[in-house]
Amino acid sequence: MEYNFREIEQKWQKRWVADGTYKVIEDKGKKKFYVLNMFPYPSGAGLHVGHPLGYIASDIYARYKRLNGYNVLNPMGYDAYGLPAEQYAIQTGQHPAITTARNIARYREQLDKIGFSFDWSREVRTCDPHYYKWTQWAFIKMFHHYYDNAEDKALPVERLVEHFEAHGTDGINAACGEELHFTADEWRGMGEVERQRVLMNYRIAYLGDTVVNWCPALGTVLANDEVVDGVSERGGHPVVQRVMKQWCLRVSAYAERLLTGLETVDWTDSLKETQRNWIGRSEGAELQFKVKGSDKTFTIFTTRADTVFGVTFMVLAPESELVAELVTDDQRDAVNAYVEATKKRTERERISDRRVTGVFTGSYAENPLTGESVPVWVSDYVLAGYGTGAIMAVPAHDSRDYAFAKHFGLEIRPLIEGCDVSESSFDAKEGRMTNSPRAGFEREGGLVLNGLEVKEAIAKTKQYIKEKGLGRIKVNYRLRDAIFSRQRYWGEPFPIYYKDGMPYTLDESQLPLELPEVDKFLPTETGEPPLGRAKGWTTAEGYPLELNTMPGFAGSSAYYIRYMDPHNDKALVSKEADEYWENVDLYVGGTEHATGHLIYSRFWNKFLYDIGVVVKDEPFKKLVNQGMIQGRSNFVYRIKDTNTFVSAGLKSGYDVTPLHVDVNIVSNDILDIDAFKAWRHEYADAEFVLEDGKYVCGWAVEKMSKSMYNVVNPDMIVEKYGADTLRMYEMFLGPVEQSKPWDTNGIDGVHRFLKKFWALSSDKGGGFAFSDAEPTAGELKSLHKLIKKVTTDIENFSYNTSVAAFMICVNELTALKCNKRTIIEPLVVLIAPFAPHIAEELWEALGHTTTVCDAQWPVCNEGYLKEDTVNYAISFNGKARFNLQFAADATNEEIERTVLAHENSQKYIGGKAIKKVIIVPRKIVNVVVA
């Protein structure tokens, strides 16, 4: 009987839906397992063969866990808000909700063909009001909480208010924008607006003046992770720095917990390292500098407190408020001009152009340890957003300060014995201190670092700064608060209205606040976001609602929690559901989310943990990054200014333009000329210069994308080979974590394997044939080898070697002509996670009335794997010379005796003394002779 995959796959996909096979309910009697894929953004291009890679890998794991008796949650949904749908809406006027729904339908259709075990009854869409109600709800919660550094968790803002009432800011240790100081009396004297302004300084979701990445082309701000190399991640438009009032999330308050939490999760080292880099913890000290001839002081941050004796100038960031305070009248024009020029530069220009620039402010600062005066400069190499926006410059031991000093002819004073700073600075944190202080500049009772190792000197200086009250020990983070406003239409509206210019949250009972209709998806004529066009966009009392919407990561930050209890309209998640599912046991997705989604989700989850909504501090226990499937593009070469195309091998003789050609009309790099002529009307009368009668295309590995015509859809593969072949082939390509170009060569091998597997139990007529005879030792060994291999492989995500193991087993069984029920049945269960359709069909043929999903994973009996004899390589002084067979249970003494007595051994020993005999179990006997 033929392997009719089309019929089989349709039959079982229908059956699964009809029976609700993959519907899962909380069952306290069973252990839970939560498998999750990063949900897709439903783009207009549909699914390509790269998307399912991770879904297949996690589906295999989910099915495997289920066969091992776990209650498995394996949901799927859509990250449905996003820029492409909105850009499309702007161009065509088509409502993004319509295009998004259409794209989702297409995705669903494609996904269904691959045979996933998703529980679709739990589907979520971020743009669905029932869903984003809880995104808005979480935002309200964040608005009404602040981060208490002493308790190290989020607490209600009411607690803060109580404290202000009683003690003012005295004793407050909270994450905030700026350090405020007021008394209880002053607090009580404040009006409503002023109090709101104070509280805004502490809220976890707050409205703040921030330097943002403004993208004029997109008309919106972007988060740091949405800007790559100074241009927008989507579209590649230039990005400039601008100060704007924006909603922000105080992610930075969680920096330390985001860092330490990494130690508790099972993620790859590289991903953890990427997050550590992004969080960017650095230990150092803050040190106060007095401004000469004034009572002003300012603070700098340094990790190299030991170098304070080498400070020869100070530098302020151009955006720093200190600039205006410190600039002298003489220098004001020059400084203003410099600051203005800096503002106009885009992020990209600042990155690409690293010329040393700067201006002297005219002021001098006093070194707190030596009292000497150093000039204060302004330069854009100092960042406003990090530390205090001001630095002490030590050109001898910092390469950036060095370049600046060289350029402007400032003093470079080395502090480490024997270091050479004539060509470049000495940045390493090693060596012995000298010149600290310089001879003749010692102070009574002052700090002396001379002779100390750098590390000791840092510690001693920090201690000194702390004791003398010159500053404090401080930990700084690179991680900044997340900017949470977008000037876009297609996103979650904020549950916020304004009264007297101050924002207030809607009541939870008013949620969801649904996205209003607008006539156009563009900003208003007055430059307000698109929601400014919505009619009646106010509260019932007439207060105006917020016009910004939330960014893409808002909806994706807690979706994994919603899957646990997706239809609950009383809570984000019920206590019972959350306590049962806890958190995600296995999360599969791409590395591109390392510094975006995976930081925001962890932050969001930790906040919900703090307020008692979820029971786990970390959302994703184990994370696997599937590699990207790249496209393999094909090119044709058009001779300039003609409609003639020259084959790749001959193109060097012509002046040609390479053009992408649809890979679907190219086979093994040979162009289907008729299909090419039909592809586009301008090629209908194209002419060709052929080699050997064929048109050979060029190729390159590139990102799979519509514009490069290298997209291969899974549907086409499913149509031609079936879903089971696609699933197994994608796994067979190589390790899941590895990126690789899509290459259809080789899929035949996998398809052939499934046909052979099918043939094992099908007879020549139209039916199945199973033997009830007892299996032989050889058959049992073949099966149990497979059980062992596949079980450990799935646990380790080595699916490619599993597929290889299946092939070996089926080849062996085919050779043995084995169709025995007791062998085929467990084999069917083993393959079910990989090729569920064929497994179901055979499971039914074996006479089962339940689906294979309810089967039991077979257990390996090691007893069948025993070898009777073991082959040893006999080597002399490390050189293998001949082989000998021994019984598997032979003792080392027996082996040694036999080897030494063997006639072949004599010519290698040749009467010399035997130093030792090393016997490695099951492998090698090495005889070492003198």
Added chain:
RNA sequence: GCGGCUGUGGCGUAAUUGGUAGCCGCGCCAGACUUAGGAUCUGGUGACGCAAGUCGUGGGGGUUCGAGUCCCUUCAGCCGCACCA
């Protein structure tokens, strides 16, 4: 610049974790069947050699009876961060 990862046949990859390098598949070669087909089956396939054998895991060095695997060094490629003080 800092940090991480990778390097094995013509290709994708594997190697019991320090034990006969190249499993499985593609491709290729030969053969079988055949109403020549992009079907199926069988055998072969790291290099050199008629052979016994020798050489082989980016290069060089080391540890070890034994190294793809461990250590040092170097080269190449990929990824992350990057005027972060």
